[in-house]
Amino acid sequence: MKTNKKAFIAHIRAREDKMIRFGFSKTDITPRVGVELSGFGPYWHRQSIAVRDRLSAKAMALTNGKRTVVLLSLDLLLISREITDKTRKLVADKYSEPCDVIIHCTHTHSGPAVYGIEGWGEIDVPYCELLPNRLAEACLEAIQNMKEATVSHAEVPCVGIGFNREYDKVEQPIETVIRDDWRPAKPELTETTCHVLKFESDGKMIGFISHFGCHPVVCCRQTRYIHGDYCGVATNILESENPGAVGLFLQGALGDVDSCFVHKPEKESLEALDVIAARYVKAVREGLKQAKPVTIDKISSAASRVNFSRKNLDVETLKKLLAEKENLFAQKGASDEDRNVRMSGVYVTNLRKLIARMEKDGFKNDTAELNALHMGPIAILTTPFEVFQAIKNDVRKQSKFKNTWVLSVTNECKGYAPDDTTAKRGGYAAEQVPMMIGEPPYADIHGELVKALIELEKKL
Template sequence: MQFGFAKTDITPRVGVDLCGFGPFINRYSVGVRDRLRARAMAVSDGETTAVLVSCDLVGVNLDTTHRVREIVAASTCVPADHVLVHCTHTHSGPATVTLNGWGRRDPPYMEILPARIADACVKAVEGLADTDVRHACVPCEGIGLNREYDRDAPALNDVLQDSWRPAKPELTDTVCHVFQFERAGKLVGFVSYFGCHPVVCCASTRWIHGDWCGVATGLIEGENGEAVGLFLQGAQGDVNSCVVHKPEAEALAALDVVAERYARAVRRGLAEGQSLDSGKVAVSRHEVVFTRTDLSRSVLTEWLTEAEAVLHASGAQDDDRQVRMSMVHTQALRGLLARIDRGESLQPVTEVHGLRFGPVTLLCAPFEIFQGIKNRVVSEASAPLPLVVGLTNDLCGYAPDWERGGGDGYAAKTVPLITGQLPFADIATELTRELLALDASLAG
């Protein structure tokens, strides 16, 4: 097989909104700790060519992905459907998705972003050449904890000890996959895969960087000449980094510690990699409508009345988090009601996207996926080496597991409203089904 690698700088100017930790906290960037990158890998078997690009961003909406595909297809032989735009989900990058109260997109940056991302893809295609591929699955511990089923935000002194482990490591990733790509014994690229929120730096921090996974990837690149490294975010929906919600000075100091832990695992993977058999390249993309709850106009109007009552109460202040959250709900509900009045569907279309090269199958979805879904898909997939990848091509919020998928929780109800959509009806079952269908379409 042939592979090609390239990267481009996608760092915004200082002052743009950073994404995450709302509502309406006016989290403007104050400086650049590390440059943000779009890192692309092209792969071809001589008949089928595809490009996967991993961006140091919180996510992208489909409009950005479509524009990237248009540029790549116009500049190369790669069909638009063969371009996958993945994001690492750093919360220390610009707001690049449409969210109510969780950061405002910057129009100049958003206008030029697709071309920056596409440039990495085009250069990766231009660099296609015969490449030897190796793979290792190595221990990777002390990075994260399951925030739904375990204690979140432990004491900093505890988690910075190298011996620290979460109470329930089985509910997190404890291994990472590392792929290395060599020509004449020289490393030209690598890919690492792991699932954990990049939230070492949170609401109190305002510096631009790729968080632990971006810092770690940069470290490994710096140790290997011109090699380009992609980080692929797995099932991070219910997994936080071990350091989270700390003051800025503590978070920035801890960032290098957590990044080095992950870098050590990647280095071990590069040292222990075993040859992968070459094989065919296959791509499959399915447009999907994931069922949203069927809420009547009267129910949405009732919710809106409740939210507006908080905003319009005597003495309401905008420094009150409840007031600002009510504004999030109000924006979302007004938007949903306006769509109903225009006769628009409240069941938006998105997509799942799969890429197979040799025995490796990447099953990609536009969600923050919970561990339980990933585990179910991996156990039932037919691919020799299936990897469930989140935050690809679009951002539709969380995909909670079966236990956390209902009710009024943050992942199940609040985040859909932040994205301006209705809650999902049964996203765990539907996403599992769609990813397994993707796996089946890539088999053979």
């Protein structure tokens, strides 16, 4: 029986088009020593003195033959809208097929400033100009590496990492938190498990993903070393244990959860970093061991831009507040060594921007990007916020998927998404941070974000 060669090739290509394939890549994004580290202020000038661990952009590409999605995980605090848009354009210029690029940050506070928060780390222009090219390179390499793979999943205990800083405010000494049996007083207000996905091809692990929610702030304003904090250090260790595999860390609802060791001197912080990273390594290592194969016969993605409602701010009231802050600089004996004076510098800069924006359009034309990615039993919902635990819990309760991951700090920065209780109480996350980035506080971010994510999920 003769085989029609053209028909056979067409048949093979048709089969390949329907096959779900995965690819991974890793690109170094470590800045030069000397750049300011981002995440603490005001005007703290945390100039880096050495590299403790390399920073990376890790990419996973997946396709169903019709559409490709690339998910990037960066060892950075935040990403700007400008860099996200530039990266997407660079990928689109070189990859002709439909492709969604999602850029996620681990939120390490020991990396360079990429998103400009006044007084919270000076942006390094050469680094930021280079970054989109490096990110696009990671995306395109992951696409090139796509192939068939088996996928396994596990959810395993992950304890001794963090505590809820809003409802369980207990910062403890290093002697206490480095004990193996340390646990927060209210573990139910934190993550107590982590999710692990393992990808294997030809009997070899090519990549893995771990998902957990906790602020990477083991090293804070008194530390000056470049690294990815507990999650970055841990992922680097896991990669070294599995040569050839690329690991992505996906940051969850970290908004109200801090690492168990925080705001301490450099020497103690670096010691605690090794301990807490080792705890996360242990959890993910067990997840890789326990992971069971899952069927992924379909992938889909969706995105939306949502205009979340803001509190009504009176321009005249803002101008009075601006005048109060400006007057601090005119007081006799005022010094930039005074934190209140430096903090006023943050406020006057952003109040001026906010007043100009309010007078222009009332801050009505502001949107936030949300993304959704579905693969097998997993739904990944991304946000540009630092999401609180209660919001994540409400999304999971309403989600139609068995395993729903809610990610923070993705594609851009839109501040915190505090839960209803914290929002009513006011304070840092609900009121101070919006003013620090020149935006009005949200009116009902808890309810509106849950609703928006569930609506987006329906498109999958």
